[in-house]
Amino acid sequence: MLELRDASYRYPGYAKEVLVGVDLVVGDGEIVGLVGPNEAGKSTLCLVASGLAPASIGGKLTGTLTIDGEAMTDRKTHELAERVVICFQNPNTQRSGIAATVFEEIALGPMNLGLPVPEVIVRTREAIALLRLEPIMERHPTRLSGGQAQLVAIASLLAMRPGHVILDEPTAQLDPAGTRMVGEALRQMAERGTSLLLAEHKTDLLDGLCGRIVVIDEGAIVRDGPADEILADPMLAELGVEPPSRVRLSRAVEAAGGDARLVVSGAAAAAAT
């Protein structure tokens, strides 16, 4: 379980707090969706929940980050990495820059955890298979499309088999199939007991994947509840968060005086085929 209690944070060199009194619990085996308008604090919350802010980037955190009952206050980055990993928005931020192939890039995480080589190979192969990266595993990590780089970054995390994962828009550059594949990979991690916090603009991905959704605005959590309820809440659109397609479409039909039940039955039929 990953837990933030009354967490407020400001970046080094800034007076203003960009997170204000955040309480958040992500239970084992749970995928919690994090939505909010741009610059509401989603990325900052991801950095704080991963411990990188302040451990790696400095700044001032008040409140506590607790992982599996232990306070992470003053932990070093490498100690944090054994507990919680983060996937950044931009895969180029993540790339090690020292691996010659995609395979080596993905193996680097478990290697750095000090695991025996056979175990590293097993984990690397498993992550590659899960995200169907076999065709590019011998490729140089800089010779990838934006979406491929993003999948490699996610595979690198999977190979570490972390107990807790923070993902900051992991599918931003992915095609719809890649997005679904990542969703499936995250679901499998959750089934193994990993706790996941998933910041996403793509509410279509969160719909059906997350049991719970947390809404952040101006650095504070404004809603925390069951996914179905929150994704259907008109407040999302008012905040500037794109509702899932099925919700948008139902609303558009309703607004025109049509029967939204048709959309629901049509969408169900479309999903079934």
Add this chain to the structure above:
Amino acid sequence: MIDVRGLAHVYADGTRAIDDVSLAIGAGESIAIIGQNGSGKSTLVRHFNGLLHATEGEVFVDGANVRGRRVAHLAATVGLLFQDPDRQIFAGRVRAEVEFGPRNLGVPAAKLSATVAAALEATGLAGDANANPYDLGYSRRKLLALASVLAMQTPVVVLDEPTTGQDARGLARVQRIVTDLTAAGRTVIGISHDMRFVAETFHRVVVMRAGRIVLDGSPQTVFAEESWPTLASTYLEPPLPARVGARLGLGLATPTEAALVTALAAATASGT
């Protein structure tokens, strides 16, 4: 405006990213290129401004073969927004970043400030002109990169995934920019994975699979049920309104919410 003939591109490691692509894009067209990650979309558009050179075939921009033309010259014709804004941004101030392009193209100082102001206004960054680009979040850095491309006022604008990382408001802003550019007679080429954005914003859609073009037509055609097997062959799915419309048997393609609402109203009125 852009004429691609038998283009192939093979990267140094042997990857054949583009294979025998021919594509004519007329002046004033708005065209979306969609396809799986790694299908060659970004590689294709990088031939339009000379960032990449054809391994085989030829690319003509505004009637002239890009082979032998300098990138600086092509930059005045084709503006390219990169997928990753951080590959583009380098200045210490937002205004300086946006000024750089038009200044280099020789836009006179008297016109420069109006050009920059218009680009900042369109992207909603007018209030951030004196900010350091790296104090902006990812979504606004992406809009800043877009502002820099707009300020160059090139006849052709290529936008590689302009909506990634944008919330609903940012998405609406990008949509409006594309619509305004098209209305102004500019040629807009967009790469996107957001099928709703594609269906609502562009007049023509090109689908790529493994370096080749497999579909080319209006959103009505490309997202119509007949095209679904081809889309599925490259793991693409039509937008939800298209799927719902087909399942409800409305009898015509409904790639957008507006089209579905209209078709539903017509079906109800005729009592079906």
